[in-house]
Amino acid sequence: MTTTLEEVGAGVRDEPLTIADRTFRSRLIVGSGKYRDSEEMVRAIRAAGADMVTVAVRRVDLDASKEESLLHWLDPEEFFVLPNTAGCYTADEAIRYARLGRASGLTDWVKLEVIGDQATLLPDTDELLKATRILVDEGFTVLPYTNDDLVTALKLEEAGASAVMPLGSPIGSGLGLLNPVNVRILKDRLSVPVIVDAGVGTASDACITMEQGADAILMNTALAEAERPEIMADAMRMAVEAGRLAYLAGRMPRREWAVPSSPLGGMLS
Amino acid sequence: MSSDEIEILVNGQPRMARIGQAVSELLSELELDGRLVVVELNRQILRRGELSEVKLEPGDRVELVNFVGGG
Numbered sequence: 001m002t003t004t005l006e007e008v009g010a011g012v013r014d015e016p017l018t019i020a021d022r023t024f025r026s027r028l029i030v031g032s033g034k035y036r037d038s039e040e041m042v043r044a045i046r047a048a049g050a051d052m053v054t055v056a057v058r059r060v061d062l063d064a065s066k067e068e069s070l071l072h073w074l075d076p077e078e079f080f081v082l083p084n085t086a087g088c089y090t091a092d093e094a095i096r097y098a099r100l101g102r103a104s105g106l107t108d109w110v111k112l113e114v115i116g117d118q119a120t121l122l123p124d125t126d127e128l129l130k131a132t133r134i135l136v137d138e139g140f141t142v143l144p145y146t147n148d149d150l151v152t153a154l155k156l157e158e159a160g161a162s163a164v165m166p167l168g169s170p171i172g173s174g175l176g177l178l179n180p181v182n183v184r185i186l187k188d189r190l191s192v193p194v195i196v197d198a199g200v201g202t203a204s205d206a207c208i209t210m211e212q213g214a215d216a217i218l219m220n221t222a223l224a225e226a227e228r229p230e231i232m233a234d235a236m237r238m239a240v241e242a243g244r245l246a247y248l249a250g251r252m253p254r255r256e257w258a259v260p261s262s263p264l265g266g267m268l269s
Numbered sequence: 270m271s272s273d274e275i276e277i278l279v280n281g282q283p284r285m286a287r288i289g290q291a292v293s294e295l296l297s298e299l300e301l302d303g304r305l306v307v308v309e310l311n312r313q314i315l316r317r318g319e320l321s322e323v324k325l326e327p328g329d330r331v332e333l334v335n336f337v338g339g340g
């Protein structure tokens with residue numbers, strides 16, 4: 001698929017986000033977890049302007065009174081649904097969940113998570129690499145959630161990942177982008193898109209993340225746990241766009257000392 | 270337990286099924302839409318077309334999964 005240029009703001013041209021063979025309108029990808037109710041979730045996702053939404057694979061709750069399925073709210077015609085393997089601690093387990101997600105018939109994409117530690121939810125990168133290789137072999141489009149380490153990211157790219165998703169800070173922490181330098185290093189060295197996944201807490205975090213050159217951001221808790229998710233989603237949409245434009249615009253250099261903005265000459269004697 | 274009943278595990282819970290009962294019939298009993306649920310039988314994913322063909326056997330482990338909210 002060819003990448004077409006599109007207008008994103010006054011006089012600035014940007015390419016749309018392209019992952020594997022798919023092009024997305026929005027550089028903001030959102031999760032569907034932890035909302036107070038489904039109606040609030042959909043309103044927030046629409047306000048975010050996201051066209052890709054992550055979902056989890058879980059047992060059907062046989063005891064629950066018949067509730068509407070998630071896909072009743074997240075129409076696959078409107079949103080690109082990206083199944084994740086959240087909660088998996090081994091490559092085998094993650095592969096099982098990825099296959100179940102694909103069996104939905106909706107997609108052969110997977111947001112691959114293999115967690116290595118319960119308290120931090122940091123990834124187990126050995127298992128992640130192993131699962132990435134196997135799933136790529138099986139024809140999946142694999143988007144692995146990883147830490148912000150360049151060497152792991154390069155191995156994931158080599159293994160056939162279609163994007164690399166480094167964390168900004170731990171999942172659900174809202175601590176923002178703890179290491180902007182690493183995102184710039186990843187952007188510099190990887191050919192596949194770099195999508196910062198996890199850690200964004202508020203709009204300024206999203207903006208700073210995009211200013212580093214990240215191709216996109218995936219967030220969930222920052223919206224779902226906001227007091228007013230729909231309004232936060234609006235803010236995030238604008239922050240992602242603002243950060244992207246600032247990145248494209250190229251910021252002024254940082255200086256330790258002041259430089260006057262007004263002419264030095266022409267002062268009265 | 271009557272003689273034409275078998276015990277299976279559905280999502281980890283013991284459940285009685287009829288001998289020769291198709292997986293699709295189990296889904297109807299549970300009021301589940303086969304288009305929205307993925308079925309794994311003894312760690313093998315069943316394709317939608319197989320649901321009415323595959324019959325339950327004693328001790329079968331059935332997992333019924335769907336998409337839920339997640340990040």
